[in-house]
Amino acid sequence: MARSFSSQEEIEEEGAVDLTPMLDVVFIMLIFFIVTATFVKETGVEVNRPQSSTAEQKNNPSVLIAIQADNSVYMDGRRVDIRSVRANVERLFAENPEGGVVIQADELSSMKTFAEVLDQARQVVPPERVSLATEDSA
Secondary structure, three states: OOOOOOOHHHHHHHHOOOOHHHHHHHHHHHHHHHHHOOOOOOOOOOOOOOEEOOOOOOOOEEEEEEEOOOOOEEEOOEEEOHHHHHHHHHHHHHHOOOOEEEEEEOOOOOHHHHHHHHHHHHOOOOHHHEEEOOEEOO
């Protein structure tokens, strides 16, 4: 049985596709991915790391500490006094206790500054979860 249409508007209305449900699904997926995404933490400064042939990839560091060539220490995008590193590590480590500490020391920074930062971090975090960031020389 053939259908007869009385006007052109009814023909166009019959063939139209409603995109509203698809857009709803896309927006819900977008919100889901934004909420569940993990964001990469940065120290906020550029550091020339030393090279190493035995470097290993560390996943999920909860605390990043940068030591620049002039021995200034940066955590969470801001400069901190070297005496307050432990308190800052405690605060940041409490947010993600499963993570670790990665120290990004510039190759021109002093060993004394690195040792102080390392000691303060190890007072809060188990020593096996504290590491030094290096460039892969391979």
